[in-house]
Amino acid sequence: MKPFHSYQNPSLAIDLVVFGYQQRTLSVLLLNRNEMPFKDTWTLPGAFLQMDERFKDTCSRVLKTKLGMDNVYLEQLYSFDEPERDPRGRVIAIAHYALINPKNFAITAGSMANDVQWFDIHQMPELGFDHQEIFTQALQRLRSKILYFPVGFELLDDLFTMPELHELYECILDTTIDRRNFRRKILDAQYIINTGKKREGLQNRHPDLYKFNKKLPKNAFQLNIN
């Protein structure tokens, strides 16, 4: 058998589109690079794959060491192969996206305050590398997936109200959805379970608190928007 790894191989980078939801806004976590290339430019967080790592391991390493996050919803997105996408040389990027609840991870304080930051998806800066394209694909994927699969609960607290879930969907899909029709569809799909508890301390009627139904039924769920 040939000396297998003596060939020259491209480097393998894992790039991460980390989505967070807070203050009724869908945001993405960006990192301001402090070295060349693209020094002082906002980019997606990422790292090179080590020989003993699976993709998810690299993702976890980035999330843990650079962002202090743990136990995160991850999905592989797409791989990017443009030869000139990295000026340092040939780098293949395996893009993933993550969904997290920012409340669980305080990014805003600490030593990284300056170079790690949430950006409203409507107010993104210019990104280095081909990260704009990666981000666009990630958002597209999230938007289409949420129409037929119970993704999105990872962005909320364990307990959430129907209006909160409703607003999340509107925010991600960037549209308005009829409150009552949304409720019925979500309930029919049995994605969520009413806990009987109520959210207290609001000005008006206290809405029911729901939790995600982990044993999700395979009822076809299809959310149609106008």
Place this chain on the structure above:
Amino acid sequence: MKPFHSYQNPSLAIDLVVFGYQQRTLSVLLLNRNEMPFKDTWTLPGAFLQMDERFKDTCSRVLKTKLGMDNVYLEQLYSFDEPERDPRGRVIAIAHYALINPKNFAITAGSMANDVQWFDIHQMPELGFDHQEIFTQALQRLRSKILYFPVGFELLDDLFTMPELHELYECILDTTIDRRNFRRKILDAQYIINTGKKREGLQNRHPDLYKFNKKLPKNAFQLNIN
């Protein structure tokens, strides 16, 4: 700047799920390996990515040199990172699938007759590496994509009849679809254009010949099956 490619990187393989449609059967092209590992075992065709190649270049190279095919519909599928997936060492596979019309490429004759062969997707042999998983995902992707996107025309001749298209869909989705409802949906979606010509030489009524509408309208097409 660091010596960038001095790190050890995994090898990058491109694996191909080549779908073909013939004799009312959806088939996959498999290759009988003539070297270790998995010698004399059926596998998906593939090759290692060269430093100057994009994914599609590698795909084309495999399709051209190993299979004599050219100008083929290709789509990136998913990347597989299991560290033990290749006994020779760490190999990441970027899987793609291709749709071709076998009529355009005579595989059955020639020097490769013995080690390249079409297999009915219902009668597949055991596959080497993790290729069974890759194949399964490819089939799944094809099946879900055909429900909302005009993929599949690549499997047919340039001119085809409505019953032929109908049968292709039934074959890919492995179900029955009402002939008349199918026709209406496809026509409404404007995926195809009636050429006015007819298929001659049949026993019964001569069906109209259609061609694929290349400037596909973005009407949402959704084929629902029971």
Place this chain on the structure above:
DNA sequence: GCAAAAGTGTTACGGCTACACCCATGG
């Protein structure tokens, strides 16, 4: 003129959209 298959039309049901109404809470 008969069998087989392709083209065309229709009806009736179900699901969704687009609504209105009632209920709970704080001030």
Place this chain on the structure above:
DNA sequence: CCATGGGTGTAGCCGTAACACTTTTGC
């Protein structure tokens, strides 16, 4: 008791599934 927002119900429309009928061809 009023404003605000959350919970519940419903009517009417539209799309489509499930059909029947007519037309064309070969023998």
